[in-house]
Amino acid sequence: MSVLNPPMVRPMSANSPLRRRMRRFTAVSGVTLLAFMIVSAFLLPLLFMVTTSFKDKSQLTALGAPWYPAAPETFEYEGGTYPLYQVPMPDGTTRTLALYQPGRESSVWIDPAAPEAGTIDWEGRWRVLAPGYRFELYTDNFVTAWNALNFPRLLFNTLMIAGIGTIGAVTSAICVAYGFSRFRFPGRNGLFLLLLSTIILPMQVTLIPTYAVFSMMGWTGTWLPLIVPYFFGNAYNVFLLRQYFLTIPRELDEAAMIDGAGPFRILVSVIVPQAKAAIVAVSLFHFFWAWNEFYLPLIYLQGNQSAEPLSTAIARFNGVYSQEPTLIQAAAIMAMIIPVVVFFIAQRAFMRGIVFTGVEK
Amino acid sequence: MVASRFFPDTPTQDEGPMSATSGSATGPTVVELPGPRPSRFSLARRENLSGYLYISPWIVGFLVFTFAPMIASLLMSFTDFDPRAPGATAFIGLDNYERMARGILGQPGGDPLIRDSLLVTVRFAALLIPVTLGFALAVAMLVNSTLLAGRNVFRTLFYMPMQIPIVASTLIWIGMLNASTGWFNQLLAAAGITGPDWLNSVTWVAPSLTIMGLWGIGNMMLIFLAGLQGIPSELYDACKVDGAGRLAQFRNVTLPMLSPVLFYNVIITLIGTFQYFTQAYIIGNGRGDPAGATNFFNFHLYREGWAYFQMGYASALAWLLFAIVLTLTVILFRSAGSWVYEAGGDR
Numbered sequence: 001m002s003v004l005n006p007p008m009v010r011p012m013s014a015n016s017p018l019r020r021r022m023r024r025f026t027a028v029s030g031v032t033l034l035a036f037m038i039v040s041a042f043l044l045p046l047l048f049m050v051t052t053s054f055k056d057k058s059q060l061t062a063l064g065a066p067w068y069p070a071a072p073e074t075f076e077y078e079g080g081t082y083p084l085y086q087v088p089m090p091d092g093t094t095r096t097l098a099l100y101q102p103g104r105e106s107s108v109w110i111d112p113a114a115p116e117a118g119t120i121d122w123e124g125r126w127r128v129l130a131p132g133y134r135f136e137l138y139t140d141n142f143v144t145a146w147n148a149l150n151f152p153r154l155l156f157n158t159l160m161i162a163g164i165g166t167i168g169a170v171t172s173a174i175c176v177a178y179g180f181s182r183f184r185f186p187g188r189n190g191l192f193l194l195l196l197s198t199i200i201l202p203m204q205v206t207l208i209p210t211y212a213v214f215s216m217m218g219w220t221g222t223w224l225p226l227i228v229p230y231f232f233g234n235a236y237n238v239f240l241l242r243q244y245f246l247t248i249p250r251e252l253d254e255a256a257m258i259d260g261a262g263p264f265r266i267l268v269s270v271i272v273p274q275a276k277a278a279i280v281a282v283s284l285f286h287f288f289w290a291w292n293e294f295y296l297p298l299i300y301l302q303g304n305q306s307a308e309p310l311s312t313a314i315a316r317f318n319g320v321y322s323q324e325p326t327l328i329q330a331a332a333i334m335a336m337i338i339p340v341v342v343f344f345i346a347q348r349a350f351m352r353g354i355v356f357t358g359v360e361k
Numbered sequence: 362m363v364a365s366r367f368f369p370d371t372p373t374q375d376e377g378p379m380s381a382t383s384g385s386a387t388g389p390t391v392v393e394l395p396g397p398r399p400s401r402f403s404l405a406r407r408e409n410l411s412g413y414l415y416i417s418p419w420i421v422g423f424l425v426f427t428f429a430p431m432i433a434s435l436l437m438s439f440t441d442f443d444p445r446a447p448g449a450t451a452f453i454g455l456d457n458y459e460r461m462a463r464g465i466l467g468q469p470g471g472d473p474l475i476r477d478s479l480l481v482t483v484r485f486a487a488l489l490i491p492v493t494l495g496f497a498l499a500v501a502m503l504v505n506s507t508l509l510a511g512r513n514v515f516r517t518l519f520y521m522p523m524q525i526p527i528v529a530s531t532l533i534w535i536g537m538l539n540a541s542t543g544w545f546n547q548l549l550a551a552a553g554i555t556g557p558d559w560l561n562s563v564t565w566v567a568p569s570l571t572i573m574g575l576w577g578i579g580n581m582m583l584i585f586l587a588g589l590q591g592i593p594s595e596l597y598d599a600c601k602v603d604g605a606g607r608l609a610q611f612r613n614v615t616l617p618m619l620s621p622v623l624f625y626n627v628i629i630t631l632i633g634t635f636q637y638f639t640q641a642y643i644i645g646n647g648r649g650d651p652a653g654a655t656n657f658f659n660f661h662l663y664r665e666g667w668a669y670f671q672m673g674y675a676s677a678l679a680w681l682l683f684a685i686v687l688t689l690t691v692i693l694f695r696s697a698g699s700w701v702y703e704a705g706g707d708r
Contacts, residue, residue: 024508031508038503039518042575045537048544052536060542067544172418179415183408195419198427202636202686204662204679206426208672209433212444232422263411292526294639299667311528315643318532325536332536336529343524347517 053329054137060325064130071136074098075112084112084132087122096132097122141330148327149317151334158309161226161297162290168231169286170279176233177241178267182253192242199235203295211299221304226296230286237282244278245271280349288339310335438676445670457677472674477653478661481567485657486634489571494626497578498619501585516586523579527639534573535560535644560644563654570640570655581626588622589615628693632686635659658682 052060054069062072064086073084075098082098087109089095100119101108109120145151180192214225248271256266272279294311301308305316314335321327413420438457442450463471465479503509504516522530537543538559546556559569596614605613616623638659645655649664662682666675 027508028510031503031506032510035503035509035515038500039515043518043522044544045533045576048537049533052542172422176416176419179412179417183412183415184405185409185412188412191416191420194423198423200632200686200690201427201431202679202682204636204659204675205434205683206430207434208437208442208666208676208679209430210426211666212433212437212442212447212672213430215444216447229422229426231418232426233416233419238419263415288524288526292528294528294642295663298642299663302667311526311639314528314532315639318535318643319646325539325542328532329536332529332532335532336525339524339526340521343521344517 049329049332052326053141053333054139055326056138056140057324057326062131066133068135069137070133071138073132073134075110075115077110077112077115082110085126085129086132087126087129088124089122099126102126138326141326142334145317145327145330145334148321149313149331149334153306154308154310154313155338157223157307158291158311161223161309162287164223165227165230165290166283166287168227169234169237170283172231172233173237173241173282174267174272174275174279176238177245178271180238181242181245182263182266182271195233195235195238199239207299214300220300220302221307222300223307225300226290226293230290234286237286240282241275241278244275248274277349280346284342284346284349288342291339434676434679437673438680440673441671442673442676443670444672450673453673457674460674461677461681474653474656474661475678478656478658481654481656482634482637482658485567485570485637486631488567489574489634490627490630492571493574493578493581493630494623496575497581497626498585498623500578501582501589502615504582505586505589516583519582520579522576525576528643530576531573531640531643534569534576538569538572561651563652566644566651566654570644573640581630584622584626585619588619592618624693628690631689631693635682635685635689638663 051068056069056071059065059070073096074081075084076082077098077100082100084096084098086094087097095111097109097120098112099107100110103126105125106121106123107126109122111117111120176195180188180195210225210229211220214220219225252270252274253266256270261269291309292311293309294315297309297312298315301312305313314331317331318328321331439452439454440450441453441456460470460472461475463469464473464475465471467476500519504512504519506512509515525533538545540546540556540558540561543559545559549556557565559565592614596618597610600610600614634657636659637657641649641655641657641660642663644650645660647668649656649660658678659682662675662678665671665678
């Protein structure tokens with residue numbers, strides 16, 4: 001059948017290995033270039049964030065300012081500092097000149113490339129000219145944002161809330177997943193289905209009574225409502241770990257059992273080491289989910305800003321400094337840097353976990 | 362026999378090979394011993410107890426943080442509970458639901474904002490779902506292509522924005538979409554187009570949020586990717602033999618084979634839209650700006666509960682949310698049979 005296929009009966013020269021490799025090379029270059037362009041556009045806001053955060057606020061609205069962080073260029077001449085401008089000359093060229101004596105309708109300039117040549121008289125309004133720029137990073141935005149946010153405090157709060165929550169979420173999920181994957185007991189399948197069905201239950205349905213009770217207990221304004229509920233096995237985490245535990249060969253349990261290990265010992269010395277990848281993935285998921293969480297800190301920590309995590313504090317910062325895009329972008333970098341760096345470091349564990357849950361669910 | 366409690370899924374619990382081997386190890390006389398039955402029973406019971414013990418954190422958590430609050434929330438939805446004066450709570454029957462229904466129907470005496478909040482949410486979903494699904498699928502096909510060099514790098518880069526905390530990514534986009542200082546409009550201006558004031562325009566705020574939503578395609582893309590990788594290449598070969606072009610291959614192989622995954626992504630995004638909050642809160646300045654265009658349903662619920670402290674009414678709204686999410690899930694699961702391809706019956 002394949003003999004009848006048109007490409008197979010073509011003359012050999014048109015399909016020679018070199019030709020084929022060339023054609024493949026062209027196709028690969030084309031597709032890769034396309035992907036590169038798409039991903040560049042996709043991630044362009046990140047470049048915007050970085051460049052804006054290093055700009056002086058005045059550069060944002062300045063005429064003719066470059067896209068990168070820059071400062072108006074100046075020229076030192078005989079002890080004075082003079083700003084540089086792009087000056088259109090009568091002969092049609094544009095020269096970069098230093099404004100020596102500004103005037104309303106005509107000004108006196110110096111050529112920084114040849115100051116010894118003396119001054120240049122020029123007819124026109126210097127105020128409409130575009131200034132010359134040189135690359136310069138302003139780090140003041142970070143200092144201002146750091147201090148205004150009390151960033152170390154926020155970082156500490158976020159790490160504590162996310163860290164303690166993760167410890168609770170992961171240990172409880174390991175236990176519950178072990179129970180569901182390795183033991184037989186009446187109602188197991190029904191209970192597991194119940195666990196899964198809680199995934200579709202919107203948080204808001206249980207939130208109001210929970211909030212009312214926590215508030216009566218005096219827990220609002222503390223981290224407790226953001227941490228304690230995670231010590232009881234979240235459905236996503238349990239599901240992911242249980243699926244993974246099921247793939248661990250039971251022969252390993254058996255071998256440990258013959259050596260006299262009890263169920264807990266088997267969990268600690270067989271299951272957990274075998275499921276390290278899944279446990280790392282679940283920990284990362286939960287940690288950054290908690291890092292990201294906005295709604296719960298918003299309602300529970302409204303009255304106590306000193307306990308706030310990054311998410312709500314940065315949102316409030318945005319409200320206060322909405323007219324200062326440079327500060328806002330600096331704050332955005334500070335809020336995202338840790339999750340993004342950790343993501344790149346732990347990328348493989350991460351992606352594996354996502355594919356695992358995503359596909360199985 | 363000892364082992365059997367750890368092998369619940371193997372058919373060895375009663376008379377399987379396990380008991381046979383243990384019998385052969387101690388010799389045939391073991392059958393005549395009077396002991397084995399009760400001890401076997403107690404082992405099964407011990408296995409039950411261990412199972413319950415290990416899942417007990419979840420059982421406790423379910424009862425305390427899910428089941429009891431659900432009942433309480435249902436009861437609260439029939440009251441005028443206000444956390445500032447819990448003692449004055451009164452049972453008001455179906456008043457909250459009536460307020461909700463009147464609001465939705467546009468009758469006097471109803472919640473004046475609920476109808477708009479539902480419309481804002483549904484319109485946004487109608488825009489967000491096709492755009493993000495289409496983009497995620499296109500990206501997944503791109504990073505799945507054997508013609509792409511450095512596929513893992515691209516996958517990571519397309520996924521990466523997911524990892525940016527939502528508050529931070531929202532701030533980045535607020536800057537990017539700023540009418541005068543944002544790059545979006547500056548690029549449009551370079552192309553000769555005067556861009557709108559994206560985030561402060563009633564018309565453009567939903568498209569803005571959709572553009573922002575593209576940064577959230579990471580999981581969808583990976584799920585599509587796994588789906589694409591699960592398509593047997595023989596199907597494409599068969600298609601090629603039949604002389605089908607790329608478009609025909611996409612329509613006749615890729616889409617039908619991906620339909621379960623597509624279906625899953627639709628459900629998840631739809632449910633996500635009804636719970637859309639952080640971006641709406643930040644962009645709308647906590648007020649639904651501009652002119653209620655970011656008054657998403659979940660934001661409306663938040664405002665009733667935590668800005669106006671109408672927690673009885675907010676509970677009723679939460680139950681409406683639950684009803685919507687549940688209905689959507691059921692509808693989509695039901696309708697799935699007609700268009701979702703499932704290979705065989707077994708997994």
